[in-house]
Amino acid sequence: MDYKVKDIKLADEGDRLIEWAEQHMPVLMSIRRDFEKSKPLRGVRIAACLHVTKETAVLIKTLKAGGAKIALTGSNPLSTNDAVAASLAKHGIHVFAWRENHDKYYWCIEEALKIKPHITMDDGGDLITTIHTKHTELLKNVVGGTEETTTGVHRQRAMEKNGILKYPVVAVNDAMTKFLFDNRYGTGQSTIDGILRATSLLLAGKKFVVAGYGWCGRGLAMRARGMGAHVIVTEVDEIRALEAAMDGFEVMRMRDAAKIGDIFVTVTGDKHVIDGRVMEKMKDGAIVANSGHFDNEIDVEWLEKNSKGKREVRKSVVEYRLKDGRKIYLLAEGRLVNLAAAEGHSPEVMDMSFANQALSVKWLIEMKGKLENKVYVVPDKIDREIARRKLKSMGIKIDRLTKEQKEYLRGWKEGT
Numbered sequence: 040m041d042y043k044v045k046d047i048k049l050a051d052e053g054d055r056l057i058e059w060a061e062q063h064m065p066v067l068m069s070i071r072r073d074f075e076k077s078k079p080l081r082g083v084r085i086a087a088c089l090h091v092t093k094e095t096a097v098l099i100k101t102l103k104a105g106g107a108k109i110a111l112t113g114s115n116p117l118s119t120n121d122a123v124a125a126s127l128a129k130h131g132i133h134v135f136a137w138r139e140n141h142d143k144y145y146w147c148i149e150e151a152l153k154i155k156p157h158i159t160m161d162d163g164g165d166l167i168t169t170i171h172t173k174h175t176e177l178l179k180n181v182v183g184g185t186e187e188t189t190t191g192v193h194r195q196r197a198m199e200k201n202g203i204l205k206y207p208v209v210a211v212n213d214a215m216t217k218f219l220f221d222n223r224y225g226t227g228q229s230t231i232d233g234i235l236r237a238t239s240l241l242l243a244g245k246k247f248v249v250a251g252y253g254w255c256g257r258g259l260a261m262r263a264r265g266m267g268a269h270v271i272v273t274e275v276d277e278i279r280a281l282e283a284a285m286d287g288f289e290v291m292r293m294r295d296a297a298k299i300g301d302i303f304v305t306v307t308g309d310k311h312v313i314d315g316r317v318m319e320k321m322k323d324g325a326i327v328a329n330s331g332h333f334d335n336e337i338d339v340e341w342l343e344k345n346s347k348g349k350r351e352v353r354k355s356v357v358e359y360r361l362k363d364g365r366k367i368y369l370l371a372e373g374r375l376v377n378l379a380a381a382e383g384h385s386p387e388v389m390d391m392s393f394a395n396q397a398l399s400v401k402w403l404i405e406m407k408g409k410l411e412n413k414v415y416v417v418p419d420k421i422d423r424e425i426a427r428r429k430l431k432s433m434g435i436k437i438d439r440l441t442k443e444q445k446e447y448l449r450g451w452k453e454g455t
């Protein structure tokens with residue numbers, strides 16, 4: 040096993056990018072120091088399908104410090120940073136990833152699987168699905184897997200429900216130190232970052248439509264409001280819609296928002312949220328982007344079929360001219376705009392997400408043979424250990440319960 044990257048000569052640039060991320064990921068670096076001493080992953084072979092970014096590289100180097108052998112592929116054709124991939128390849132990681140590897144995406148996954156992994160790591164579930172469908176001969180080696188994102192956890196929960204999940208999976212996404220920060224504050228900032236790098240347009244005063252008020256949508260709506268946009272939220276869930284309204288956002292149906300919106304972003308994890316019926320109602324010049332994991336939230340095929348021409352007007356911006364002359368601008372091919380047009384979430388939030396990844400891999404190895412073939416949450420003690428280390432790195436001290444308070448909170452007798 041060697042590697043396949045865009046250009047190994049980019050490694051020096053990648054080294055510098057990774058070094059910058061390491062300076063802002065203190066929790067993961069403290070775990071790396073522990074791993075270097077205890078080598079908890081000695082002899083463990085890992086196949087990872089994650090976004091190949093400077094932050095992911097810090098996780099990969101931490102796992103390597105723990106003794107693991109790693110094959111890494113990208114979890115989206117547009118999210119790989121080629122310099123980072125080159126740097127990891129130079130440091131002995133079997134990397135099969137390069138930006139715009141659309142037609143080799145699954146070839147890269149199958150190359151990574153040649154490591155015959157004990158542990159799989161997914162962001163979206165394409166690797167675990169490939170093992171369960173096309174490479175079942177590898178299942179006998181696998182101890183367990185981890186999943187980074189909401190969409191992937193949905194897929195693995197469905198695999199469990201249908202009785203086809205063949206090994207235990209830890210839903211890293213569902214750790215509080217992951218979704219409360221990565222999904223909310225990470226996506227909130229990185230999606231704005233992707234839109235600004237792609238368009239360089241002003242957000243203040245624009246009608247900014249957020250489809251989906253989950254943790255990602257909450258963060259994005261909050262940050263778009265912070266930039267002075269007039270934020271409109273669309274939802275299918277009554278409770279989340281009510282929450283968006285009480286948070287002070289305008290809430291309406293997508294078919295009504297279509298007529299007035301300037302910028303539309305989908306973060307639902309669902310399919311065809313913005314389809315032809317919606318796009319044919321949009322204003323001339325409307326901008327459409329996705330920040331959900333898969334690129335099916337926007338019906339790009341409809342745009343391809345119903346436009347009389349298209350042209351790339353800026354990097355990551357394609358102008359589709361509809362038959363009546365109206366123009367719609369699609370960012371990053373409808374793929375996750377935060378990673379495809381920018382660098383994804385900042386290192387400070389990925390610090391916690393990837394600390395959960397590293398400690399969940401260690402936990403899976405410790406629990407070898409004792410777990411069932413189902414989706415597990417990250418053990419609470421790991422979640423809280425990560426929060427404690429993060430607070431410490433921020434120089435924040437908090438109070439402790441006194442003995443009396445612990446008894447009071449356990450009791451029921453004391454009242455008015």
Ligand code: NRN
Nearest residue numbers: 090092094095187188221382383384
């Ligand atoms: N910088 C990043 N590196 C990054 N930003 C967001 N993600 C990243 N992965 C590596 C992932 C988040 O954890 C994308 C996933 O969908 C989300 O859960």
